[in-house]
Amino acid sequence: MTLQFPALPNFTGYNAPMRTDCEILDLEVTGEIPAEIEGTWYRCGPDPRFAPKLGDDIYVNGDGVVSLFRFHRGRVEFRMRHVRTERFLAEREAGRALFGAYRNPFTDDPLVATVSGSSANTTAFFHAGRLFALKEDGLPYELDPDTLETRGTWDFKGRLTSKTVTAHPKIDPATGEWLLFGYEAGGLGSRDMVFGVVDKHGNLIREDWFEAPYTAMQHDFAVTQDYVIFMVFPTTADVERMREGGDHWVWERDKESWIGILPRHGSVDQLRWFKRPAAYSFHVGNAYNEGSMVYIDLCLSHRNAFPGIPDADGAPYNPEEAAPFLTRWSFDAQDPEQSFSSRQLSPIPGELPRVDGRVVAAKHRVIYYGGINPELPLNISGPIGPGSNLLVRVDVESGAVSALHLRDADSFQEPQLVPAADHEGYLLVVVDHHDRMLASVAILEAAHPEKGPVATIKLPIRLRDAFHGCWVASGASNGA
Numbered sequence: 225m226t227l228q229f230p231a232l233p234n235f236t237g238y239n240a241p242m243r244t245d246c247e248i249l250d251l252e253v254t255g256e257i258p259a260e261i262e263g264t265w266y267r268c269g270p271d272p273r274f275a276p277k278l279g280d281d282i283y284v285n286g287d288g289v290v291s292l293f294r295f296h297r298g299r300v301e302f303r304m305r306h307v308r309t310e311r312f313l314a315e316r317e318a319g320r321a322l323f324g325a326y327r328n329p330f331t332d333d334p335l336v337a338t339v340s341g342s343s344a345n346t347t348a349f350f351h352a353g354r355l356f357a358l359k360e361d362g363l364p365y366e367l368d369p370d371t372l373e374t375r376g377t378w379d380f381k382g383r384l385t386s387k388t389v390t391a392h393p394k395i396d397p398a399t400g401e402w403l404l405f406g407y408e409a410g411g412l413g414s415r416d417m418v419f420g421v422v423d424k425h426g427n428l429i430r431e432d433w434f435e436a437p438y439t440a441m442q443h444d445f446a447v448t449q450d451y452v453i454f455m456v457f458p459t460t461a462d463v464e465r466m467r468e469g470g471d472h473w474v475w476e477r478d479k480e481s482w483i484g485i486l487p488r489h490g491s492v493d494q495l496r497w498f499k500r501p502a503a504y505s506f507h508v509g510n511a512y513n514e515g516s517m518v519y520i521d522l523c524l525s526h527r528n529a530f531p532g533i534p535d536a537d538g539a540p541y542n543p544e545e546a547a548p549f550l551t552r553w554s555f556d557a558q559d560p561e562q563s564f565s566s567r568q569l570s571p572i573p574g575e576l577p578r579v580d581g582r583v584v585a586a587k588h589r590v591i592y593y594g595g596i597n598p599e600l601p602l603n604i605s606g607p608i609g610p611g612s613n614l615l616v617r618v619d620v621e622s623g624a625v626s627a628l629h630l631r632d633a634d635s636f637q638e639p640q641l642v643p644a645a646d647h648e649g650y651l652l653v654v655v656d657h658h659d660r661m662l663a664s665v666a667i668l669e670a671a672h673p674e675k676g677p678v679a680t681i682k683l684p685i686r687l688r689d690a691f692h693g694c695w696v697a698s699g700a701s702n703g704a
């Protein structure tokens with residue numbers, strides 16, 4: 225069989241699969257890397273190894289590839305390696321794609337009937353000295369933090385019973401705990417959910433099961449000091465539809481969103497749900513509570529932002545409806561329906577919100593994210609279509625918004641904050657140079673990204689858009 229990728233948007237241009245495991249030592253640097261940047265930046269994203277079984281595929285179905293930038297005394301090295309998932313190994317053995325439509329096992333080759341289809345492609349995550357690649361439809365894969373070699377799936381020494389773990393874990397900096405949840409935890413299309421807590425040493429100390437009101441794509445959740453909030457937005461799954469070859473996910477605009485509030489230290493019997501109109505959010509920037517008042521800053525759109533997820537009623541994808549805006553939800557956990565309010569925090573649409581890892585679950589002042597100005601040139605890269613043409617900083621207390629636009633041929637990937645002891649720190653961000661088909665890393669003053677890079681790390685290769693990552697300071701046992 226000839227291996228050839230289709231000439232379609234998810235497989236051409238900047239989205240062309242790289243299919244590369246590599247190491248580049250002593251990257252070229254323009255400017256001086258600040259002395260505070262000592263540690264490793266891990267990232268994870270999709271990169272298909274084989275042409276899609278069904279002729280085309282969505283961006284998020286690519287095989288997981290994890291990369292690292294290691295900073296030491298002003299020098300930087302780079303390493304990138306595919307996660308050897310069960311799926312990767314089975315397809316490698318066959319020399320072709322065996323998995324079909326995204327998370328639809330009824331479209332898979334019978335050869336992989338008992339093989340996990342999870343691609344481990346969403347985030348690189350570091351906790352208690354271990355590095356993981358996470359994807360919300362399967363177990364974590366543990367990787368060697370230096371070589372990025374795959375050690376295998378991780379189920380907390382047999383303690384985890386959920387089949388899934390979110391790719392948006394939270395580390396509470398106050399306790400060192402890893403808080404997690406899983407949806408479709410009992411299997412394909414199930415309403416089963418779990419909430420779990422891993423102590424600072426890496427031991428799973430809590431796993432509670434409960435049911436969602438309906439089966440939905442729950443990509444992220446929110447954690448405060450006293451509450452955990454689950455968000456069931458109407459991107460829904462249906463096994464019968466999958467059995468007929470249909471999509472795992474469709475957007476159902478007629479369904480309500482259900483928001484679940486769990487007292488963090490209480491039992492799941494205390495979980496209560498309240499309803500909101502249909503909306504979607506992929507990512508939460510941060511959340512905190514003051515007494516029973518809960519504040520969640522999230523990127524919110526009127527429909528699922530992914531064009532690859534069709535409307536159940538056949539309506540065409542509307543990019544304006546899908547545009548996410550950073551929004552603050554406030555409500556009193558004692559009476560959420562009556563007290564609920566929603567306020568937009570930035571006029572610039574965008575996604576991939578990040579905060580300083582030291583304020584997760586506590587009050588934050590600043591959020592950084594990738595923004596889109598539709599009046600500036602847009603370049604195709606990543607899951608939504610256009611990549612971010614702005615890097616945005618929002619001071620949620622003062623309301624001040626600042627943004628950086630580099631060249632018209634550039635787009636940004638997800639920013640990563642490197643905190644500093646006595647100032648806001650630095651942002652690391654991969655910049656895609658679409659005219660050169662090369663990438664670089666811009667290092668920016670986090671307080672003033674609009675000033676442009678203080679240093680730039682040049683790569684001799686392109687980097688297909690990753691999703692998420694984490695920073696691990698030298699000698700640290702946890703990431704941020």
Ligand SMILES: [Fe+2]
Nearest residue numbers: 443507691692
């Ligand atoms: Fe995500």
